[in-house]
Amino acid sequence: MDAPILLDPRPVAHGTDAFAAYVPLPGLGLLPANAFLIHAEQPVLIDAGIPALGPSFVEAVRARIDLGQLRWIWLTHTDPDHVGALWQLLDEAPNAKLVTTFLGMGKLNLVSPVSPERVYLLNPGQSLHLGDRRLHALRPPVYDAPETTALFDDATGVLFSADAFGAVLREPADEAAAIPAASLREGGILWGSVDAPWMHMIKEEELAKTLQAVRELAPSVVLSAHLPPARGMLDTLLENVSAIRTASPFIGPDQEALARMLSGGAAA
Ligand SMILES: [Fe+2]
Numbered sequence: 001m002d003a004p005i006l007l008d009p010r011p012v013a014h015g016t017d018a019f020a021a022y023v024p025l026p027g028l029g030l031l032p033a034n035a036f037l038i039h040a041e042q043p044v045l046i047d048a049g050i051p052a053l054g055p056s057f058v059e060a061v062r063a064r065i066d067l068g069q070l071r072w073i074w075l076t077h078t079d080p081d082h083v084g085a086l087w088q089l090l091d092e093a094p095n096a097k098l099v100t101t102f103l104g105m106g107k108l109n110l111v112s113p114v115s116p117e118r119v120y121l122l123n124p125g126q127s128l129h130l131g132d133r134r135l136h137a138l139r140p141p142v143y144d145a146p147e148t149t150a151l152f153d154d155a156t157g158v159l160f161s162a163d164a165f166g167a168v169l170r171e172p173a174d175e176a177a178a179i180p181a182a183s184l185r186e187g188g189i190l191w192g193s194v195d196a197p198w199m200h201m202i203k204e205e206e207l208a209k210t211l212q213a214v215r216e217l218a219p220s221v222v223l224s225a226h227l228p229p230a231r232g233m234l235d236t237l238l239e240n241v242s243a244i245r246t247a248s249p250f251i252g253p254d255q256e257a258l259a260r261m262l263s264g265g266a267a268a
């Protein structure tokens with residue numbers, strides 16, 4: 001696979017669809033890049049795809065919902081892999097408000113202005129009422145952007161974990177449970193040390209507290225932006241995140257390695 005691919009949308013939890021893409025990382029593997037749609041009384045899109053997918057992401061969303069019905073676009077954060085089709089969606093879904101933090105709004109405005117009338121500011125600890133449920137914003141244990149908010153759907157028990165619990169994979173998988181345990185652990189540590197290079201500086205007991213908070217949520221499924229749906233494997237996910245703290249910080253291939261890759265050799 002040389003370019004990102006977008007799979008057909010599919011349900012991954014009750015009333016919840018996934019838009020799963022895979023991004024090749026040269027020399028490392030494949031990174032899942034997922035967005036989600038909650039068919040709540042007030043429908044919510046969680047994140048807006050990667051830019052390289054072009055208009056195909058919006059077409060995939062349109063295949064699952066009339067864009068006029070979409071009420072919210074919740075950005076877990078404003079990294080490029082989460083905001084690809086945002087501005088097109090704001091144009092084509094005129095009844096949708098953008099959920100982000102003050103910092104998220106500021107960062108988006110550095111790319112292209114977003115009218116404040118289209119924005120709804122929500123911080124970790126606050127919640128969004130959708131008529132039939134609440135989405136609770138929270139700070140995930142691993143993140144790479146200060147505006148990040150994960151979210152917990154109190155109707156389905158789904159935890160949308162933003163970048164946390166992601167993993168670099170060798171091949172696509174329908175479910176995280178289908179990934180061999182050693183690969184999941186290795187790929188999770190790699191992703192975590194790329195995404196949060198500060199993890200080795202955090203105290204063990206502080207990390208344990210943030211992981212305990214996730215454990216107490218007891219999510220029915222964890223939907224990470226960077227992992228296939230993870231069901232019945234919370235302990236494994238939490239252990240793998242713990243292991244990031246003691247792993248060597250990630251340092252990418254250098255120029256010599258890039259030259260070897262370009263000439264057809266391996267990265268390392
Ligand atoms: Fe990110």
Ligand SMILES: [Fe+2]
Nearest residue numbers: 079081163225
């Ligand atoms: Fe991401």
